[in-house]
Amino acid sequence: MSTSPPPSALETAEILDIGDGLMLGQCPSGEKIWIDGPCVPGDSVRFHRNGKRGTLTQVDTPATDRRPAPCPHFDTCPGCTLQPLPYERQCELKAEKIVQTLRRIGGFKEFDWRGLRASPEEFGTRNKLDLQVSGGQIGYTNGRDLLPIEDCMLGNDVIRDILAALKPLLTAPHGIHRLTIRTQTDRTQAHILVRGTPLPEGFLEACAADPRISGLSQQPQKTDPYHCILGSPTLSMRLAGVDHDLRADAFFQVHDQQAEALVQTAMDWLAESPCQNLLDLFSGAGAFTLPAARHAQHILGIDAVPGSGPDFLAADLSKDLPDDARIRDRAWDVVLTDPPRDGMEKRLCKQVRDQLRPERILYISCNPATLARDLSRFCHEDIYKLQRVQGFDLFPQTHHVETLALLVRA
Ligand SMILES: C[S@@+](CC[C@H](N)C(=O)[O-])C[C@H]1O[C@@H](n2cnc3c(N)ncnc32)[C@H](O)[C@@H]1O
Numbered sequence: 001m002s003t004s005p006p007p008s009a010l011e012t013a014e015i016l017d018i019g020d021g022l023m024l025g026q027c028p029s030g031e032k033i034w035i036d037g038p039c040v041p042g043d044s045v046r047f048h049r050n051g052k053r054g055t056l057t058q059v060d061t062p063a064t065d066r067r068p069a070p071c072p073h074f075d076t077c078p079g080c081t082l083q084p085l086p087y088e089r090q091c092e093l094k095a096e097k098i099v100q101t102l103r104r105i106g107g108f109k110e111f112d113w114r115g116l117r118a119s120p121e122e123f124g125t126r127n128k129l130d131l132q133v134s135g136g137q138i139g140y141t142n143g144r145d146l147l148p149i150e151d152c153m154l155g156n157d158v159i160r161d162i163l164a165a166l167k168p169l170l171t172a173p174h175g176i177h178r179l180t181i182r183t184q185t186d187r188t189q190a191h192i193l194v195r196g197t198p199l200p201e202g203f204l205e206a207c208a209a210d211p212r213i214s215g216l217s218q219q220p221q222k223t224d225p226y227h228c229i230l231g232s233p234t235l236s237m238r239l240a241g242v243d244h245d246l247r248a249d250a251f252f253q254v255h256d257q258q259a260e261a262l263v264q265t266a267m268d269w270l271a272e273s274p275c276q277n278l279l280d281l282f283s284g285a286g287a288f289t290l291p292a293a294r295h296a297q298h299i300l301g302i303d304a305v306p307g308s309g310p311d312f313l314a315a316d317l318s319k320d321l322p323d324d325a326r327i328r329d330r331a332w333d334v335v336l337t338d339p340p341r342d343g344m345e346k347r348l349c350k351q352v353r354d355q356l357r358p359e360r361i362l363y364i365s366c367n368p369a370t371l372a373r374d375l376s377r378f379c380h381e382d383i384y385k386l387q388r389v390q391g392f393d394l395f396p397q398t399h400h401v402e403t404l405a406l407l408v409r410a
Pocket of ligand 1: 251252253282283284285286287288302303304305315316317318338339340366
């Protein structure tokens with residue numbers, strides 16, 4: 001029996017803007033509504049209302065700048081919402097998103113907007129693909145179901161080749177529910193992470209026989225750590241002149257060239273004024289912390305999963321700063337922060353603003369909405385001024401975008 005709604009239950013909208021996976025539509029009444037489904041700004045669509053959201057049923061009139069989506073999985077895969085638009089248009093939309101969100105949520109009227117740096121390539125840029133596996137199939141999830149794919153055009157060539165080689169093995173009985181393939185910067189080596197147990201028959205042997213695969217790690221149960229079961233547990237990543245011996249399950253930027261541009265720009269901005277002591281919050285393995293050592297006399301990176309050595313501190317930043325002498329006993333003139341999508345807790349922003357009181361804050365964000373909210377907290381009562389902002393597209397074809405913002409103490 002068909003479950004599609006009767007035509008009378010359908011409403012129409014013009015798609016205006018990109019959101020966080022959904023598209024913002026405007027109904028003929030002027031009402032705005034978030035719409036779920038493969039549509040892009042400029043489309044006139046029909047949708048079925050589901051509470052406060054709409055589910056796309058058809059595109060009546062496509063946007064004039066639409067192109068056929070290059071990936072054959074576009075209609076079902078939830079990954080690449082912007083693919084039917086030319087890449088230049090995708091970048092325009094992301095740039096507008098950053099500027100408009102800073103104005104609307106942050107209340108920032110004037111700042112030096114340096115534009116959005118586009119990716120030199122629009123496909124084949126990712127150094128990591130993270131895929132779900134279920135019932136002999138592999139693909140991405142929309143939060144409910146697995147949407148199978150044969151290939152993913154976002155991955156670099158080595159990852160796509162390895163995926164093609166390992167995929168047939170997953171049709172045998174096994175307990176794997178997630179597969180991550182990651183390459184090191186020179187793309188000569190790759191590491192495979194699997195979640196679940198047991199492995200499919202022949203999987204370990206296939207990894208061992210492939211000269212491009214330098215290591216395989218497994219997390220049998222969700223609460224277990226990853227164990228390296230074959231080869232080396234690390235990959236060598238080079239970024240802004242620093243070599244990172246990265247554990248294959250640690251966070252690292254997924255677009256090598258654009259990450260280079262992002263870190264380099266942050267370093268250029270940092271180098272504009274002298275810096276004694278730099279504190280890097282949400283530092284990860286030190287993508288920003290370690291290059292910053294060339295510009296600051298003293299550095300400290302804090303993260304739940306930090307880099308190794310004396311320049312790093314392992315701590316939970318979900319609420320506030322840890323009470324640690326290494327933080328307390330120093331005057332920090334620059335704070336760099338790169339939190340996850342949810343941004344920084346209000347209390348953590350307040351501690352940076354009122355206790356650490358750095359001369360400059362460099363904020364790197366993957367979510368314009370939480371960036372705008374946090375910047376407005378720093379700029380409360382004009383304590384800081386938003387001086388400069390630049391966008392970086394590390395995620396072509398998707399709505400995701402990175403932003404670098406510089407605040408100076410008034
Ligand atoms: C967007 S990444 C940035 C990492 C790093 N700056 C880089 O560019 O590689 C966010 C980082 O926040 C860390 N993180 C997430 N939640 C955290 C928490 N509650 N406390 C401390 N660190 C956390 C993650 O481990 C991750 O390294």
